[in-house]
Amino acid sequence: MTDAGSARLPVRKREILREAVANALRAAVVSGELEPGVVYSAPALAGWFGVSATPVREAMLDLLREGMVTSVPNKGFRVTEISPSDVADIVELRLLIEPATVRRVVPLVPTADLPELRRLAEQIVHHAARGDLLGYSEADRCFHLALLEYGGNRTLVETVSQLHARTRLSGLSSVAGRGRLRAAAEEHLVLVELFARRDPAAAEALMRRHIGQMRTTEPGDGPAAG
Template sequence: MEQSGPRGTHGSAGAGIPDVRTASVRVPAQPQAADVERERKIAPGVPPSAPSGAAADAEVRGSAARGEHTHSEPPPIPTPRAETARPVVQRASVRGQILDALRTALVAGELAPGEVYSAPLLGERFGVSATPVREAMQQLALEGAVEVVPNRGFRVVERGTRELAELAEIRALIEVPVMLRLARTVPAARWAELRPLADATVRAASLGCRATYAESDRVFHRAVLALAGNSQLVRIADDLHRRAQWPLVGGPATRGRADLVADAAEHTALLEALTTQNLPVVQSLVREHFAGA
């Protein structure tokens, strides 16, 4: 995502809106001269154009009484021409896609703290109108990631280390007791089912992309907390987790690959401690993991 300067307005050109095509209908085949002549030979004196209504019924009965063959076939039924289906993107879907893209840009450091971003220009960059971008930005404002700047756009909130420490403390207060309870009650086989998710965080960390790692990190933590059977707990913890991933003002835009790899390794260690019901290690790992995030 390009930036035009400090505390400026950002964006670039975009694309249009997909059109909707209607299917055309095939015109029924018209009778040829040879067909008309053949009808005249079969039923002499009968006009090529078949009568309608009561006259048509009388003509059919009369022909049958004379032993003549009634040569009347219904016209072909119009059929629509096959068209290649084109997906129509609904407005809610566009808004959701833009929201995901903005969250990714925020975590990756492409939306810098303190900078102001214009919805119309961001819309041009994404190839959509300003409306879904504005709606997505308003959702980010509700989450605390940006704030509205009248007549200009949205400014990315500037966060310091104090806010990050507060988020880590809240997460620990919520999740440490839950994980200790899960360590005592969840059988080892269930923890083994989460091993692929822990391995996925290790692979994502090796790529060095903070946005990719952030998503796999949240997936792992959601799966662990989901074992508690409390959907509200999962939703609140996930929101705190997402907020903890936003960049800090004055700090590095992204964490290095070594930091991500070390963070992912803690997932594997935590899973091992949960499996063996090592409660002291679970408690220390969770607290250190949140503080390092």
């Protein structure tokens, strides 16, 4: 596929291709296939994915806005390195946003929506049981954003999505090695039950503990959450 050919694609097809490439790039960053600190050019990535450079450049701009990569003029994009202090900063921001929002939306979630939220939580447990960190991270992101969307604030949801993307798998590998990923995953099921019981205070407290544990990744600490 040439750049010119890509340009002639109908707009909707170009958007679908860009989204597909962006999702593939996110997965490659999360899994470590694209390494932090390494510079990747759009043509090289295009050859990897079997597409033209145009949708790759467009997709990388999405990741740039999310903080997953930085631009290197005349060379390409560098995968952003995430330090423990970066993770701590991101966790602090999420603690300011998510627990309070969860408390507010508990009474807003229709009873009819609870089975779908439970299904999303079960997907997290499923990936944890398999030790699938990439699947866990994506399922966890979907669950958290689904809850926040009931608040009706798109900017808030997009902000948390970007924060989640930036932390990626930080801490999950060591926690999985200690056999604690399943415990973190099952907290999502407990959270759904608290929604079903319409207990906003308990839901807020659990979300605060759940997110706060991302900062504890040393042996003896609690499970890393998401």
